[in-house]
Amino acid sequence: MxxxxxxxxxxxxxxxxxxxxxxxxxxxxxxxxxxxxxxxxxxxxxxxxxxxxxxxxxxxxxxxxxVESPCPFAGPGRCGGCDWQHATPKAQRALKAAVVEEQLRRLAGLERHVVVEELPGGPADWRTRVRLAVGADGRPGFRAHRGHGVIPVDDCAIAAPGALDAVVDRAWPPGAELVVTRDADHAVHVTEIGPAKRVRGRPVPGPARRRSGSGTATEHAAGRTWHVRADGFWQVHPEAADTLAAVVAEWAAARPGETAWDLYGGVGLFAAVLADQVGASGSVAVVESAAGAVADGRRDLADLPQVEWHVGRTEAVLASPAFADRRPDVVVLDPPRKGAGREVVEAITRSGPDRVVYVACDPAALARDLAVFAANGYRTTQLRAFDAFPMTHHVECVALVEAVPPTGSLSTRSVDWPDDSDH
The missing domain is CATH 2.40.50.140 (Nucleic acid-binding proteins)
Known part of the structure; x- marks a missing residue:
């Protein structure tokens, strides 16, 4: 009760x-x-x-x-954003590792020891993109756990320093939402999304968005400077983009002249890495459903003609004539929290890549998709996990999935199979 x-x-x-x-x-x-x-x-x-x-x-x-929670807004009945402020950072990473291991075991049949790696910067002051709700009193704050109530705040322990200064000291339209971004150059951008309306019980977009700041965030990653929509997608931890790009580069290992796919590609962070590897004689196909992200990516990667862009839902684009009979050597995918799903995974396996690098922000979704890869002739050979969201239960994982060579055949690449590779 x-x-x-x-x-x-x-x-x-x-x-x-x-x-x-x-x-x-x-x-x-x-x-x-x-x-x-x-x-x-x-x-x-x-x-x-x-x-x-x-x-x-x-x-x-x-x-x-x-430990004592460092934030006065954390705890029972309060802000639902942080889950583990009452645990030491080391314990938080151990808890996340246990969850990843359990999800892999239960959903994918994989027995694997997982270590969640710490990113530089510590457990506080890291979140560069913050979404707030505005309560009935006009005060901004965060939602309670599994609730719609707004917990007003005057600070946030995990937000990047200075990010909320221009937001928490003023009143906003009740019911609005605020997207706050502090970019790599420390510029702060605020996007106000008008209160949601409801039609037949369903929320629909409210008034047009209003912005302060330029609306374009400057970011630096993978040896490049990026100019992206401040309210669009970018990794929220300042060290995450470079860290993930480095792992993708190592595991994709595309050769000059090869073909690569970057699915759910956003503005093309991983496409830039792949393009450097395949060179001018290769090709990189980016698939992304957000037209704004594609526009940003086209501009930022205009110097890489080997990158081609496809706007649309990944499952629809992969089923389109443009991708018929195309075989990539390597596929990178970074789907939303729900994962890629059976339709996309099976489309990838039918295309026959040698390697798939899967970047995931939800271990359950990752495990479900790895099980589909396994059922279609692919094997998980590497996995790393990163604490890209300290104080929360979220964890970023990267998995390397490789085609199982037919019996009696010799692989053209040397693969160091782990002991648990047959699970």
């Missing part, structure tokens, strides 16, 4: 920023707790069935990994 107070022993971490406990034969998903603790839990959501959700409101026996 919602509002009930119970006492539980906290078990293992689960995907989504909570831990698993059991009470009276039911599973309780507990936030603000750590494995091994004994806590009092306030039930916040109970729809019946086999599980309910709750917040640890009192710690009776604390984990040695527990």
């Amino acid at each position: 919602t509002g009930r107070l119970i006492e539980v022993e906290v078990g293992a971490v689960a995907h989504g920023g909570h831990c698993v406990a059991r009470h009276e034969g039911r599973v309780v998903f507990v936030r603000h707790a750590l494995p091994g603790e004994r806590v009092r839990v306030l039930i916040t959501e109970d729809k019946g069935g086999s599980f309910c959700r709750g917040d640890a409101v009192e710690v009776l026996v604390a984990s040695p990994d527990r």
